[in-house]
Amino acid sequence: MKNRSKTIVVVILTLIMTFMEMSALPAALFCNVKIKDINPIYITLMLNFLLAFFICWLCKKAFIKDWWFGLQSEGILIGLRKYGLPAVIATILATIAFCIGLTPFDNKPTIWRVIVEGIVYYIGVGIMEELYLRGLLQNIIEKWFGERKNATLYAVLLASVLFGLGHILGALGQPIVTVIAKTVWATALGVYFGAVYVMSKNLWIPIILHLIINLCGIPFCFSTSNQYPTIALVTCLISYIFLGIYGVYIVREKQ
Numbered sequence: 001m002k003n004r005s006k007t008i009v010v011v012i013l014t015l016i017m018t019f020m021e022m023s024a025l026p027a028a029l030f031c032n033v034k035i036k037d038i039n040p041i042y043i044t045l046m047l048n049f050l051l052a053f054f055i056c057w058l059c060k061k062a063f064i065k066d067w068w069f070g071l072q073s074e075g076i077l078i079g080l081r082k083y084g085l086p087a088v089i090a091t092i093l094a095t096i097a098f099c100i101g102l103t104p105f106d107n108k109p110t111i112w113r114v115i116v117e118g119i120v121y122y123i124g125v126g127i128m129e130e131l132y133l134r135g136l137l138q139n140i141i142e143k144w145f146g147e148r149k150n151a152t153l154y155a156v157l158l159a160s161v162l163f164g165l166g167h168i169l170g171a172l173g174q175p176i177v178t179v180i181a182k183t184v185w186a187t188a189l190g191v192y193f194g195a196v197y198v199m200s201k202n203l204w205i206p207i208i209l210h211l212i213i214n215l216c217g218i219p220f221c222f223s224t225s226n227q228y229p230t231i232a233l234v235t236c237l238i239s240y241i242f243l244g245i246y247g248v249y250i251v252r253e254k255q
Contacts, residue, residue, distance in 0.1 A: 079200035101229020126210035160190030188244025195247030
């Protein structure tokens with residue numbers, strides 16, 4: 001009964017955090033802060049992240065005290081050195097592709113916009129998504145598979161597919177090719193993050209790698225376009241699929 005209750009809490013918490021990230025609720029109902037040229041939606045989303053983190057912390061303290069997230073400080077540098085180079089290479093390639101595709105830049109943002117929209121916001125995204133997708137969802141799926149062969153791999157893949165499908169909503173309004181590409185590469189990235197989490201047993205490592213990969217979006221701060229250039233679409237798709245393949249490889253090595 002105790003394990004069943006814990007499972008229910010974890011599933012509900014995962015759904016709550018997913019809803020809060022995708023809808024920006026409840027912060028969107030009362031927060032519309034304008035700071036310099038920063039888009040107010042980013043302030044709203046970050047406030048919602050903080051609310052979600054607080055809810056997660058409360059549930060951990062009250063209902064799932066022994067739930068393992070892997071948020072320890074030990075082994076972070078070792079894990080980054082061991083699994084982080086592919087993410088750094090992919091980020092460099094994607095950033096170059098975005099710079100080429102968005103040139104000539106037609107926007108002059110303040111340093112505050114670059115910091116908030118290009119860095120701070122993605123710190124929140126990395127923590128938020130890794131908490132509920134890897135720390136909660138992937139772990140609970142693996143527990144459901146129990147002692148079955150390749151249970152860990154199946155958990156990584158299933159959580160990653162859901163991660164990819166979740167990006168469809170955020171891509172609405174973009175050309176269908178962009179929607180499909182983002183869904184595929186988000187799934188592949190999910191496999192990579194999930195695999196690194198499995199191998200390192202430290203959630204901070206996929207959180208940091210998630211942030212690093214998202215930094216390739218900084219060039220958008222210097223452009224008024226919200227469309228993905230073709231060169232960036234192709235570069236991201238190929239690079240991230242290779243990261244996903246790498247993720248499958250290292251997980252299968254563990255089996």
